[in-house]
Amino acid sequence: MAIRKIATLGDPVLRVPARDLTVDELKSPKWQSFIDDLIETMQDADGAGLAAPQVFESVRIAVIEVKGNNPRYPYKPPIALTVIVNPKITAVGNETFDNYEGCLSVPDMRGLLKRHAHIRVQYLDREGRAHDVEKKGVTAGTFQHECDHLDGKIFVDHVTDPSTFSTWKNWERHHRARFVEQITKVVAQYGE
Numbered sequence: 001m002a003i004r005k006i007a008t009l010g011d012p013v014l015r016v017p018a019r020d021l022t023v024d025e026l027k028s029p030k031w032q033s034f035i036d037d038l039i040e041t042m043q044d045a046d047g048a049g050l051a052a053p054q055v056f057e058s059v060r061i062a063v064i065e066v067k068g069n070n071p072r073y074p075y076k077p078p079i080a081l082t083v084i085v086n087p088k089i090t091a092v093g094n095e096t097f098d099n100y101e102g103c104l105s106v107p108d109m110r111g112l113l114k115r116h117a118h119i120r121v122q123y124l125d126r127e128g129r130a131h132d133v134e135k136k137g138v139t140a141g142t143f144q145h146e147c148d149h150l151d152g153k154i155f156v157d158h159v160t161d162p163s164t165f166s167t168w169k170n171w172e173r174h175h176r177a178r179f180v181e182q183i184t185k186v187v188a189q190y191g192e
Contacts, residue, residue, distance in 0.1 A: 001036045003044050004055040009106045009154065011056075017152045018051075018058045020086045023128040031061070035083055035126050038063050046072045047104045048079070048142050051149030054105050060086045062146040066139075072102065075180050076138055077192050087123035089147050091116040092134060097186050099141045100179045101155040102168065110171045111156060112164035115141035117190065137190030138183060 007013050025031055034057060042050035042063055048070065051062040066079040095117040102110040119140045122132045135143050145155060159165065166175060 001033075001040045004037050004041045006041065006045065006050075006104050007054055007056055009156070011105075013053050013056050013058060014105055014149070014154060015152045016053065016058050018053055018060045018150045020060050023124070026085055026124065026126070026128050031059075032126065035061060035063070039065075039081065039083075042104075045104050046070055048073050048076060049146040050104065051146050053149050053152075060150045062087070062150060064142055064146055066142065075183055075187070076142065077187050079139055079142065079192075083126040084121070084123040084143075084146070085126065085128075087121055087143075087147050087150065089144060090120045090122075092118040092120055097137070097141070098182065099138070100164075100171065100175065100183075101141070101145060102171075103145070103155050105149075106154060106156060108168050109156075110166050110168060110175075111159035112161065113155060113158040114160075115144050117186075119143060121147075135192065137186050137192050139192040140190075 038050055041055055048066045049062060049064040052059045062084050064079055065081040066076045068078055096114040097117050098112055099115045100110050100112050118136050120134050121143055124130055
């Protein structure tokens with residue numbers, strides 16, 4: 001396993017829609033080793049998720065994990081380590097919530113955007129088994145954020161009010177308390 005370099009805003013790889021992997025490709029030692037690297041890189045950077053394009057591989061693989069002790073996102077509900085391959089997201093209903101997001105590829109910046117509150121996610125796991133699950137609330141936001149990367153999108157594309165952009169330090173100082181109060185209600189409402 002290896003910790004990989006993370007691409008940052010402005011790198012062209014972040015704007016290219018990633019390609020699907022076949023099940024045979026996915027099962028190969030090359031991509032299984034890559035998934036291990038992706039997990040290790042995400043954990044080393046205290047991320048809640050990481051998508052393959054963020055480490056310069058334009059394939060539809062992302063990993064998601066939220067532990068209760070994550071210093072970047074202590075308010076997020078736990079998510080067990082999940083590897084998603086070739087995911088497809090469909091909104092369930094029209095309900096949205098406001099989410100102040102950050103990104104390992106956009107260091108030291110956060111911005112406010114809307115995310116679907118209830119989604120369906122269809123994907124393969126690292127062994128190539130198909131899954132069809134529903135996610136709600138903040139967890140749904142995390143899945144949407146990572147899948148955006150696979151489509152060549154970054155959270156900054158969804159921010160409709162540029163005045164909400166903030167450095168991490170200023171977010172902590174001026175916005176964190178109000179946001180955590182609001183997002184805690186979202187977690188309570190959806191249970192995730």
